[in-house]
Amino acid sequence: MNENTPEQKSEEVDISQIFNLIGKAFKALFDFIVSIFEFILKTILLLALFIRNNIVKLGLAIVVGFVIGFISDRFEKDYYTSTMIVEPNFQANSQLITTIELYGQLVESNDSINLAKMLKISETDAAKISSISIEAKTNENTKIKGYNQFVKQTDTLVLKDVSFEAYKESLEEPDFDQYAITVNSTAYDIYGKIKDNIINIPTTAYVEALKKAEIENLDQMEREINQSLSDIDSLRAAYKTAMLNNSKNNNESGSSNNFYLGPDGQRKNTELELFEIETKYQYRLRDVFESKAQMESTINVVSGFTNIGIKAKNKNLKWYILISLGVMVLFIILANFNRYLSDFERKNKAA
Template identity: 25%
Template sequence: MSDKSPHKPQDEEIDLGQFFNAIGNLFEKLFSFIGKIFIGLFSALIFALKPLVNNFKLVAIVLMTTAILGFTIEKFKDPVYVSDMLVRPYYDSKYQLSNNVDYFNALISSENYKELSNIFEIDSLTTAKQLIGFEIEIGPETQNDLLKEYDDYIKSLDSTLAVEVAYEDFIENRDILAGSIFSIKAKATSNDIFPSLEKGFIKTFENEYSQKLKTRTDSIRAVKKLYYIEELRRVESLQETYMEIKKNESEKGEVKLGAEGFIPLVQEKTETKEFELFQEELKIRSSLRTLEEETLEEGEYYDILSSFEEVGTLEADIIDKYSLTFPTLALLVMIIVYSIFKTFKFIKEYE
């Protein structure tokens, strides 16, 4: 035992030395790997820039030519103006709205300006030819609107399926027609055509299906209103009856002998439920108020939250900046062509 004990610290020092050496080698390999990555990226960048530097004059001429060409096209191209309208359709007329937007775009593509002029009640075909297209998107929504929409969707599902639908997945995958407010964007080459387009969209909301649905909804609301009024009359009648009983008891009083005819005398009062009737009255009146609010809110087929502007704004899209996009595309084409030639040359000379 005494012979082996002096060797233990030396063995521990050897193990620690090997451990630190291993850590040092690991860090050395890691730094070497990171350095190779940076060297590779730098080499790739130099390889990509080398042909541009070697052919600087050609590249400069091509970029300058394409920029001048793009600028010229921008100057002679008709300007594009845009305008938005925010609408809230009722009675499922949003489906007809989506279909009509596609239909209007199809008429523009087929150059059926006569039909467009009839739909939007535009006086001349020349004005109709200024239309470029329409787009429909979900309008602005608050976080509360999204949460309410998600809650309504979850309630419509089976309990086993509702657990699997997360809020983020619902927001990401929901359809455009899931919203209640829609933004209609119109594009035209004229900036004063937009107010006249509103009439065409108004016709969209009042279609055969929405009329049938509104008639059915109004009938259901009328039946509910009659039921609530009848229930309110019944509650008020009971309240009047109980009040009359209380009044009679307070004026006359019914005095009887208590405990099988022996004294003391006890006055017995009729049991009433005024508080329960008052609560029921409040509930009925609240239901009536909610019904009236729904009738007023959805009394029309649509609500226009924001009309088309009188004067459209000039569209500023980076894709339409040809003085920038043309040189960029030309540079990409030159890089791709150079890479293809280098690849063919490498394959050809490969042994």
């Protein structure tokens, strides 16, 4: 009966060791969490002591920064901003970006002479422009729409290697549909003077050929739709004539309500069918008109500049306060460090 006793004791020892290891692991985890809270608490206390011991110096730094920032804001010129949203046609995205970036470079280099020539404004007005920039106007929805369009136009085998995330990473600035052009200026009334010429970009022969082909294609579609609508009117007139003749030659009541049409031998309500077909063609014609309106210009303006620029808020006050406060904190730290070095040196000499 006592043959299994050593094995039982061995199992009990193993289980007790496992519980000891688990207990030590939990204690180590608890000690680690406690040490983190102790570190955070000590940091907060040290920061509080630092502020209490240097409250006068820090307050003085805030006052000095406020005064300097207030004076700077009072004497600095006000500047204004306005943004235009545009939509390029005929793959003119790259040309638009290049042109606007050129304007921005002319502003940065203070070349108001060439900027005035390109925007067709006076040199005085050109000198008042402080910055010109362009950025793609995009969000997750526009990327999803672009990916869906990409899926429709791409071979199925290629799509296996191109996920939505990979598609997003491959996008470059010329790949988007809309762009925001932002102009900052010290003159609030300059935007009405530049709103037309700033998007009057030079076009290449390729863009002009593409524009011509698109417009000719839309003109052809318009002619075909108009011809189809004319044929429908002729068919409707012929149908009415046939129905009138049928009514005269047939004395049975109700026999003129339906008229045979089509090779399938079925009797259909022809007037309703003609109305539905005509409606479809009218919708297509409306789409053609909208497309032609969009294709009239190389750059379409979705949202133009405001005639009067919006006054931008100066942020000098906040920055001067932060800089002054930062300089004072650095000065205090260096002063304390210097005091520590002096005490260390004195103790070493005394030893």
